[in-house]
Amino acid sequence: MDMKVYLFRRLLQGVLTLFLVSIVIFVILRVAPGDVADLIITGGDGSSTGATSQEREELRQTLGLDRSLLRQYVEWSWDMATLSWGESLFTGRSVWDDFFRKLPVTLQLSLMGLFIAVALGVPLGVAAALKQDTWMDYLARIFALGGVSLPHFWLATLLLIAGVRYFTWSPPLGYESVIDAPWRNITQFIWPALVLGYSGAGLLSRMTRSAVLEVMRQEYIRTAMAKGLQTRAIMGRHTLRNALLPVITVIGIAFAALVSGSVVLEQVFVLPGVGLFLLEAVKFRDYTVVQPIIVFFAAWVVLVNMTVDVIYTWLNPQVRHG
């Protein structure tokens, strides 16, 4: 297939996914028992604030809940897309302003985590595959499985416990921006980023290992062996080049997993990012804050996956040359 046609189709598909994502969120918001007006009036815990049915109707009108579902959806998605996210039900502050201020924290944590994950996970996966079923493979796999199995919040807690008990040291909590205080910023981010990176590395090394193993079973590798090529040449030229291509796709998946992790780690390390913002909003059922953040995270994943697919296409000669 022509590459331009492919890219266009991929773009179209991404837009379609985004559209469906918005419908999923809209539906989830609407299946709440009662409706959003009830949620606001009762404060979410079912305790009545003594609002009359007339007040309830007025609230429904201001929220536009009395209009048709289609019109509600169109207006809602337009607001989401144009960043008219309204104000928080609790603080009354602009959701977009708060969000925009907190975004760099989450971006920095995710990117640092991703960097650690790739730097650690890919070489480990390659090593495990090349030495399949040796002690090195077992060690690498146990280490990798730990990254997938150990919950972030527990690793983070252990880090805090161990630091305080055995080294009378604790990771610096809180946040200073990388521009104001670069060194403090790095010392604050490195620990959560390491925890995040370890779990990403677990995922990546497992995927890398099976990708390399898959390629090592291909006929052309056997042919290369039969030709008497040196193992090093076979691995470098034929195996890794082909195996690492699908790994690029996995980095996209890992990035999505990192988002979930950063929500938890922002809470543990008191980093005022979008994840912590979302958590606080969920606790108070501040739905005007919750919905744009969820839309944002989903859109982020869709965009990352799309970018990854485009890079993959561009790097893959089979697709590039049609």
Next chain:
Amino acid sequence: MDNVVVRWLGRTARDKPLGAIGGVVVLALVLIALLAPLIATADPVAQDADSILLSPGTDHWLGTDNLGRDLWSRIAHGARVSLGVGFISIAIGSVLGGVAGLVGGYYGRWADGVLQQVSDALMAFPTLVLALGIVAILGASATNVIVAIALVQAPRAARVVRSQALAVKSMEYVAASRLVGAGSVQIMFKHVLPHCLAPFIVIFTNALGIAIVLEASLSFLGLGIPAPEPSWGGMLAGPGRDYFNVAPWMAIWPGVAIALSVYGFNLLGDALRDVLDPRQRPL
């Protein structure tokens, strides 16, 4: 008959030592969960002002927490919550997703297109973010945690079953049985479904591990199983961290429980995949 099974198990365990360890861990976990009321040494929610923050010992095997509750009993009962919530949610999600995948893969055309798009959309959500959204709307309770995890699992199960159904439906014996007059439903259940079983078991096992982490994360964040119900994630939140300087066991045991069980399910799932998928065997 029994002998054959035992011998096969023995051989597989020798080939897959990591998988065998996983199997043993999972088995132990299931037993603890089932027998929790019998093997717990105390009431998991009973507070005792006289035995606050005791270190592990003969009376309290794993120590007590800041309210004097016995940690071993809480861990044992917590296994019920973790495994119960995990199993129910993954079962619901896998069955719903599996049926959708079967129908989509077998019928193709628009049904398949819709299925693919919807599962793409659902998979676009980072798992925890989707779960948080659902809890934000429906409130924090065991039922809503189950709904959230099932929704995370459904598209993943749908994908696996779909790809199997796609592969099987073009096989000759399926065409043959259609020739002799078998209906679509009959073909789906008799021929396509059994083929989906192996990969289905693998993702089911791995998904249980993911479900346990997800439930623990939600409970840790105070948005999962409500207190005082003992849940591993909840035990790590708040007090577990506030007291770690004087009573580190409060934060260590629940984490060990979570890590061990997820590790167990993942090891078992990996071994099952290797055993059930001949392509993964080493040369």
